[in-house]
Amino acid sequence: MSANPLHDGLRLEPTPGPTTLVIFGASGDLTRRKLLPAVYRLSRRGRLPAQFAVIGIARTQMDDEAFRTQFRDSLKEFAGTDAHGDEVAASLASRMYYVSGETDDAGLYQRLQARLTEINGAEGVLFYLAIPPTVYAAVIEQLGASGLADPPSRGWRRIVVEKPFGTDLDSARALNRLAHQHFDEDQVYRIDHYLGKETVQNLLVFRFANGMFEPVWNRRYIDHVQITAAETVGVEHRAAYYEGAGALRDMVQNHLMQVLSLVAMEPPIAFTAESVRDRKMDALLAVQPLLSNADGKGAAASPVVRAQYRAGWVNGSEVPGYRAEKGVAAASTTETYVAARVHLDSWRWAGVPFYLRTGKRLPKRTTEIAIQFRRPPLEIFRRASQVSVAPNLLVVNVQPDEGISLRFETKLPGTRMQIAPVMMNFRYGTTFGGEVPEAYETLLLDAMLGDPTLFARHDFVETSWSLIGPVLDAWRSQKDEMATYEGGEWGPAEADELMSRDGRRWRSL
Amino acid sequence: MSTSPSELLPAGAAVSFNKIGEAMAMGTCQANGATPMRALVATVVAVGPIERLGAAAEALQSLGDAGTVRGILISEGDNPAPPARVAGNTVALHGLPPAYFNNAVGALRLSSLPTLVWWRGGRPDTLDGLAGLAERIVLDDDEPESTWSRAVTLFEGSAFSDLRWARLTQWRALMAHFFDIPEVLAATADFSKLTIAGSDRMSARLFAAWLQSSLQFNAGFTVEYAEGSTKAMIDEVRLADHEQELVIRLSPHRTCLETQVSVQGHRSASRLVSLRDQTLTGLLTEELRIRARDGAFERALSRLVSA
Numbered sequence: 001m002s003a004n005p006l007h008d009g010l011r012l013e014p015t016p017g018p019t020t021l022v023i024f025g026a027s028g029d030l031t032r033r034k035l036l037p038a039v040y041r042l043s044r045r046g047r048l049p050a051q052f053a054v055i056g057i058a059r060t061q062m063d064d065e066a067f068r069t070q071f072r073d074s075l076k077e078f079a080g081t082d083a084h085g086d087e088v089a090a091s092l093a094s095r096m097y098y099v100s101g102e103t104d105d106a107g108l109y110q111r112l113q114a115r116l117t118e119i120n121g122a123e124g125v126l127f128y129l130a131i132p133p134t135v136y137a138a139v140i141e142q143l144g145a146s147g148l149a150d151p152p153s154r155g156w157r158r159i160v161v162e163k164p165f166g167t168d169l170d171s172a173r174a175l176n177r178l179a180h181q182h183f184d185e186d187q188v189y190r191i192d193h194y195l196g197k198e199t200v201q202n203l204l205v206f207r208f209a210n211g212m213f214e215p216v217w218n219r220r221y222i223d224h225v226q227i228t229a230a231e232t233v234g235v236e237h238r239a240a241y242y243e244g245a246g247a248l249r250d251m252v253q254n255h256l257m258q259v260l261s262l263v264a265m266e267p268p269i270a271f272t273a274e275s276v277r278d279r280k281m282d283a284l285l286a287v288q289p290l291l292s293n294a295d296g297k298g299a300a301a302s303p304v305v306r307a308q309y310r311a312g313w314v315n316g317s318e319v320p321g322y323r324a325e326k327g328v329a330a331a332s333t334t335e336t337y338v339a340a341r342v343h344l345d346s347w348r349w350a351g352v353p354f355y356l357r358t359g360k361r362l363p364k365r366t367t368e369i370a371i372q373f374r375r376p377p378l379e380i381f382r383r384a385s386q387v388s389v390a391p392n393l394l395v396v397n398v399q400p401d402e403g404i405s406l407r408f409e410t411k412l413p414g415t416r417m418q419i420a421p422v423m424m425n426f427r428y429g430t431t432f433g434g435e436v437p438e439a440y441e442t443l444l445l446d447a448m449l450g451d452p453t454l455f456a457r458h459d460f461v462e463t464s465w466s467l468i469g470p471v472l473d474a475w476r477s478q479k480d481e482m483a484t485y486e487g488g489e490w491g492p493a494e495a496d497e498l499m500s501r502d503g504r505r506w507r508s509l
Numbered sequence: 510m511s512t513s514p515s516e517l518l519p520a521g522a523a524v525s526f527n528k529i530g531e532a533m534a535m536g537t538c539q540a541n542g543a544t545p546m547r548a549l550v551a552t553v554v555a556v557g558p559i560e561r562l563g564a565a566a567e568a569l570q571s572l573g574d575a576g577t578v579r580g581i582l583i584s585e586g587d588n589p590a591p592p593a594r595v596a597g598n599t600v601a602l603h604g605l606p607p608a609y610f611n612n613a614v615g616a617l618r619l620s621s622l623p624t625l626v627w628w629r630g631g632r633p634d635t636l637d638g639l640a641g642l643a644e645r646i647v648l649d650d651d652e653p654e655s656t657w658s659r660a661v662t663l664f665e666g667s668a669f670s671d672l673r674w675a676r677l678t679q680w681r682a683l684m685a686h687f688f689d690i691p692e693v694l695a696a697t698a699d700f701s702k703l704t705i706a707g708s709d710r711m712s713a714r715l716f717a718a719w720l721q722s723s724l725q726f727n728a729g730f731t732v733e734y735a736e737g738s739t740k741a742m743i744d745e746v747r748l749a750d751h752e753q754e755l756v757i758r759l760s761p762h763r764t765c766l767e768t769q770v771s772v773q774g775h776r777s778a779s780r781l782v783s784l785r786d787q788t789l790t791g792l793l794t795e796e797l798r799i800r801a802r803d804g805a806f807e808r809a810l811s812r813l814v815s816a
Contacts, residue, residue: 318590420800489615
């Protein structure tokens with residue numbers, strides 16, 4: 001029974017207690033594009049507590065009213081909502097405040113403390129670091145030094161940190177150590193927005209709420225797994241960050257490893273944060289060192305391929321190559337594409353390769369997990385249909401069209417035995433109607449509720465970095481020119497060879 | 510007759526390229542009663558000069574409205590930002606440089622399902638990239654010689670066919686039935702002359718190449734081509750030796766084929782067989798049912814090209 005007896009029997013989804021969301025980086029892109037629209041949508045759905053406020057923090061000099069204007073502009077541009085005349089937006093805006101200052105200035109945190117007291121918002125405080133990773137340490141230290149990290153006797157303090165969490169294993173460990181100096185692990189929420197997507201969460205339900213899939217979810221029935229995160233966009237205005245990151249850090253270390261662990265994990269004993277995260281961790285620990293299963297010597301035999309896009313044609317128009325993008329060095333060696341073959345040492349997955357690929361300027365924007373099953377042991381229709389049956393395929397579409405598809409063979413109508421593949425599709429949008437919550441809505445709400453299930457744990461982050469590190473080291477010592485691919489194609493020839501060496505091919509997306 | 514982009518899909522709507530998928534998924538350009546895209550089983554990409562895409566557009570729309578395929582029409586040009594038009598399950602891009610055909614197809618095709626390229630003409634070297642992308646390529650060129658020459662070099666990469674070949678299906682079937690008779694098959698080497706009359710010499714040559722690549726005729730075997738008495742692709746096929754003659758001819762109404770065997774001047778009873786659906790929609794439907802490489806076609810075309 002809840003503390004408030006009036007909640008019993010109301011059939012409402014859980015709502016956080018009184019919360020103040022403190023956004024560091026309030027004038028930045030993430031805040032405008034994702035965080036403020038997510039707050040608005042949560043409010044529209046009635047998921048925010050009655051006592052809710054937002055305090056934006058940034059270097060930009062502005063007052064509360066200017067921040068509220070930014071909020072309304074953000075809704076218009078990124079939520080398709082005209083805030084004028086929208087009562088929800090007006091109500092939210094009235095509870096938005098702003099404090100300007102430098103993140104390494106203790107005075108900023110004193111002003112923040114004062115503001116929290118002034119608005120009576122000090123009970124539950126969620127600090128969201130929507131700032132460049134280089135500034136994380138300063139903010140964490142100052143929050144600790146100012147006492148803002150210490151939860152009050154009645155209330156809580158949590159901190160949300162965006163990826164990338166560190167730039168390598170050492171920096172990730174250092175950041176974790178620093179965070180743990182001022183916050184307990186259960187106060188730290190490392191965000192990976194892929195985990196907030198409905199389909200990614202649905203993977204757990206699909207696997208563990210249905211009795212028919214888990215028995216075949218293993219090496220006996222699955223030939224291989226392909227995980228693809230494809231973008232059509234180039235580096236856009238993120239060159240300053242991306243030049244120091246690249247696809248391996250930006251996408252593989254976090255998003256793809258998270259998705260891989262969800263596919264590969266053992267069933268948890270219960271749907272609790274720790275049980276789920278423990279099983280994901282086990283899956284990640286089973287991943288063999290990425291360079292350990294090379295097909296021979298030299299870069300050409302490597303199980304990890306990197307490449308950079310050159311000029312091409314995407315989304316209906318010609319696009320420049322990566323090195324011609326604004327802010328990118330003319331001789332940049334930053335990879336915009338990575339493909340890797342990953343093996344897991346576990347009873348469930350021994351001998352089953354997981355192929356990961358991610359890249360910018362690919363033909364389609366799509367993120368999916370494709371489970372390709374083994375062909376039937378006997379092809380009894382071969383003589384009649386003259387063609388091999390296509391293997392069954394289970395595809396989990398993470399974006400843009402969230403849902404699950406199953407490909408199976410069927411007989412074409414007619415007197416002859418002719419076989420063709422068909423897709424059985426489930427789509428969130430068309431099945432359930434209504435809006436599918438955006439990832440940031442889910443994650444913000446979970447952070448306010450204190451549910452870390454969909455956030456990365458410290459050991460997962462460090463283990464993931466330990467897998468990536470040797471690849472980065474190997475690339476640093478490689479002298480040969482990186483492979484390239486034309487913008488609008490599905491990657492370099494080397495990635496195709498990675499598959500063809502195994503007698504497989506990337507699926508047609 | 511030139512065709513403007515809007516005439517390709519007159520009932521469609523102009524959309525920006527990055528909204529094509531959304532428009533098709535939402536069915537915002539859907540005709541009433543048309544099947545939603547979830548039931549589709551393949552992508553058909555029709556490529557060629559715009560004057561040859563009008564008829565293709567009709568066929569693809571028909572198949573798309575029936576819930577079979579997503580159709581992509583691409584006319585060759587030099588506009589790297591071509592206008593796009595969507596009608597139901599069909600999209601048209603006008604004037605795209607061939608260098609970007611693969612990029613466009615890669616972006617628009619249905620995931621996890623077969624892609625068939627319907628080649629209605631263009632630079633033969635464009636076939637190379639498309640062959641790597643598609644499970645099948647169906648050639649349909651008005652003047653196919655250079656296309657065929659290119660195609661034979663690409664057989665290992667993709668499965669090829671030709672709509673002329675599809676139109677010849679019933680002709681070939683009936684000829685094959687003749688040789689079901691053991692005595693006829695045993696006398697193969699005795700046949701000395703093949704005569705094909707019709708308006709489309711390339712179809713006739715393809716038929717002859719098929720027959721010659723499939724059967725062991727003697728060294729003196731000749732093939733003669735004659736003008737047809739109608740505008741039909743082929744009016745009559747006549748395979749003869751000094752004693753017997755096998756004839757397949759188009760019926761007067763041009764909807765059936767009539768077969769006749771003569772042995773030492775005595776004619777057997779003739780047989781009438783429907784020519785089947787020879788419309789573009791019908792022929793494509795037949796092609797969509799085939800997934801494997803067609804060895805007979807490959808042998809026939811290889812022989813024709815090398816002759």
